Amino acid sequence: MQKLGKPEGEKKGHTIKSGIKSMGKNYQLYLLLLPGLLWFLAFAYRPMAGLRIAFYDYNIFRGFDGSTFVGMKNFVDFLTGRDFLRVFKNTLMISFWQIVVCFPVPILLAICVTEMKNKAISKLTQTATLLPHFISVVVVCGMVVNFLSPSTGIINLILTKLGFEPVYFMVQPQYFRGIYTGMTLWQNAGFNALVFIAAIMGIDPQLYEAATVDGAGRFQKIRHITIPAIMPTVVTMFVLNVGKMVKVGYEAILLLYQPSTYATADVIATYSYRLGFENGNYGLATAVGMFEAVIALVLVTLSNWISRKLTDTALW
Amino acid sequence: MKRKKEQGRVIGTGERIFNGGMAVLGILISIVALYPIFYVLIASFSRPLYVENGSVMFTVKGFTLESYRQAAAKPGIWLAYANTIFYTVAGVAVNMAFTTTMAYALSKKKLVFRKFFTLLTIFTMWFNAGIIPTYLNFRDFGLLDTRTAIILGFAVNTYNLIIMKSFFEQVPYELEEAAFIDGADHFTIFFKIYLPLSKPALATVGLFYAVNRWNGYFWPMQLLNDETKVPLQVHLKKMIVDRVANAADAALVTPDSLSSPTTIIYAMIIIAIIPMLVVFPFVQKYFKTGLTVGGVKG
Numbered sequence: 001m002q003k004l005g006k007p008e009g010e011k012k013g014h015t016i017k018s019g020i021k022s023m024g025k026n027y028q029l030y031l032l033l034l035p036g037l038l039w040f041l042a043f044a045y046r047p048m049a050g051l052r053i054a055f056y057d058y059n060i061f062r063g064f065d066g067s068t069f070v071g072m073k074n075f076v077d078f079l080t081g082r083d084f085l086r087v088f089k090n091t092l093m094i095s096f097w098q099i100v101v102c103f104p105v106p107i108l109l110a111i112c113v114t115e116m117k118n119k120a121i122s123k124l125t126q127t128a129t130l131l132p133h134f135i136s137v138v139v140v141c142g143m144v145v146n147f148l149s150p151s152t153g154i155i156n157l158i159l160t161k162l163g164f165e166p167v168y169f170m171v172q173p174q175y176f177r178g179i180y181t182g183m184t185l186w187q188n189a190g191f192n193a194l195v196f197i198a199a200i201m202g203i204d205p206q207l208y209e210a211a212t213v214d215g216a217g218r219f220q221k222i223r224h225i226t227i228p229a230i231m232p233t234v235v236t237m238f239v240l241n242v243g244k245m246v247k248v249g250y251e252a253i254l255l256l257y258q259p260s261t262y263a264t265a266d267v268i269a270t271y272s273y274r275l276g277f278e279n280g281n282y283g284l285a286t287a288v289g290m291f292e293a294v295i296a297l298v299l300v301t302l303s304n305w306i307s308r309k310l311t312d313t314a315l316w
Numbered sequence: 317m318k319r320k321k322e323q324g325r326v327i328g329t330g331e332r333i334f335n336g337g338m339a340v341l342g343i344l345i346s347i348v349a350l351y352p353i354f355y356v357l358i359a360s361f362s363r364p365l366y367v368e369n370g371s372v373m374f375t376v377k378g379f380t381l382e383s384y385r386q387a388a389a390k391p392g393i394w395l396a397y398a399n400t401i402f403y404t405v406a407g408v409a410v411n412m413a414f415t416t417t418m419a420y421a422l423s424k425k426k427l428v429f430r431k432f433f434t435l436l437t438i439f440t441m442w443f444n445a446g447i448i449p450t451y452l453n454f455r456d457f458g459l460l461d462t463r464t465a466i467i468l469g470f471a472v473n474t475y476n477l478i479i480m481k482s483f484f485e486q487v488p489y490e491l492e493e494a495a496f497i498d499g500a501d502h503f504t505i506f507f508k509i510y511l512p513l514s515k516p517a518l519a520t521v522g523l524f525y526a527v528n529r530w531n532g533y534f535w536p537m538q539l540l541n542d543e544t545k546v547p548l549q550v551h552l553k554k555m556i557v558d559r560v561a562n563a564a565d566a567a568l569v570t571p572d573s574l575s576s577p578t579t580i581i582y583a584m585i586i587i588a589i590i591p592m593l594v595v596f597p598f599v600q601k602y603f604k605t606g607l608t609v610g611g612v613k614g
């Protein structure tokens with residue numbers, strides 16, 4: 001054992017020396033790395049240093065010197081404030097519907113698309129469901145808002161024709177989660193199905209042939225071949241989605257919500273946004289954002305660990 | 317042999333029903349997915365009276381281009397359009413310059429601390445400072461209300477960087493080795509070997525960036541105040557999300573009206589998404605490549 005250890009130590013010294021030598025020889029490699037690296041430091045890591053605003057009663061015009069250090073006060077204020085429960089619950093509820101509806105649908109869609117024997121229809125389905133993903137969030141929200149308009153929106157025109165009273169969907173909190181879930185489903189189902197389609201395409205066709213010989217029907221093949229084969233992908237994606245639970249699409253929510261729907265629509269990110277940019281309370285707003293980011297990091301790390309335990313596939 | 321052939325030909329009734337059912341399902345899903353866009357399209361070409369009494373559902377009624385004429389005459393829309401084209405072209409150029417160089421360096425085993433640098437980039441996918449520190453960072457650099465902020469501030473997307481790096485890692489090492497023996501340096505190898513060999517990868521990542529640039533809304537909205545600098549999405553937000561046609565507008569629509577706030581909004585939506593619809597087939601072609609290479613692995 002000791003004899004083995006020694007040469008290894010020598011080898012290490014050798015690598016360091018040759019490492020420095022290689023750095024000199026490959027200096028151009030570092031020149032190529034430099035612009036990107038500087039970008040990351042300036043635009044991704046420098047803001048992280050700005051997170052200390054969360055511990056100040058921060059005055060945007062006076063900077064750190066003119067602001068008072070308040071320790072954990074901002075976090076305590078948020079966690080004990082009257083809005084905490086609302087925004088925390090809304091964040092989780094919106095994520096809950098994302099996981100219950102927007103997660104399984106792409107899997108079903110992928111199975112359907114790959115089961116279609118008519119290639120033209122299969123291609124059409126894939127293209128049609130992928131298309132909405134390329135439309136901007138502003139346009140999608142614009143469509144939602146105008147379709148749901150009580151006087152001229154198509155949804156209410158249909159409701160009126162069927163003999164119902166028109167509903168002002170956008171101002172009533174009970175509809176918000178449904179609208180948001182439906183909208184994201186329409187926009188992302190085809191895109192999210194891609195990874196599952198790729199997984200199904202990767203299944204060995206001989207498995208299906210063998211099952212045919214054994215007299216298995218299509219449903220049996222889906223149940224006993226397709227689903228078990230894509231299970232690792234499903235588990236990985238599921239865990240990943242749970243990991244992203246506190247990160248909801250604030251961009252779309254900011255476009256769709258209004259004070260009358262805050263009861264169900266206001267999430268941690270939008271709350272932080274308003275505290276900062278509308279109330280000018282940058283310290284508290286940063287603390288709220290940091291609370292979200294830290295929980296997200298913990299959830300992602302945890303879910304990655306679970307994914308590795310369950311399926312041997314992990315993100316890192 | 318014979319048996320196999322027979323099995324290929326014989327399709328049971330159950331199988332036939334299943335295939336028929338899947339075809340119908342596929343068509344239904346496609347209709348549901350495409351209908352919202354289709355509706356906006358037909359409504360934008362129809363007379364407001366028919367749109368607003370609900371008789372436009374599947375076809376254009378009372379064809380008119382007036383909504384497009386009105387939409388095109390709105391102040392600011394073409395300037396915003398031009399801004400978006402500028403941000404997309406200049407932005408993607410900057411994106412590609414930063415992304416390819418960094419991806420090349422990170423794909424090389426010779427790079428000392430390669431793991432550390434890679435982790436440094438990937439970490440930003442799981443943790444970021446958030447909206448307010450990011451905004452204040454732009455402010456510290458004096459970049460508020462500048463085009464530079466939009467173009468330089470979003471020069472690298474970590475996900476695209478990883479895709480590019482994975483592509484570069486697949487370039488056979490022998491090519492590079494041979495070039496080294498011939499006395500080539502990294503710059504030569506990067507420009508003369510890697511870039512020409514990675515055209516599909518460049519197209520994929522370039523299109524990803526272009527779509528993001530074209531559709532980008534939040535940060536341009538947050539960082540730009542000057543009306544003459546805002547891109548199309550920010551401009552559209554005011555026109556189509558904030559200004560929902562209301563009951564008062566509807567009351568103004570007469571049988572003779574050729575356009576109304578609603579139909580103008582629909583025309584604007586079509587004007588805004590046409591470029592995406594045009595590039596979409598190309599994007600779709602490259603999408604799967606990008607996804608399988610960059611993959612779930614990240």
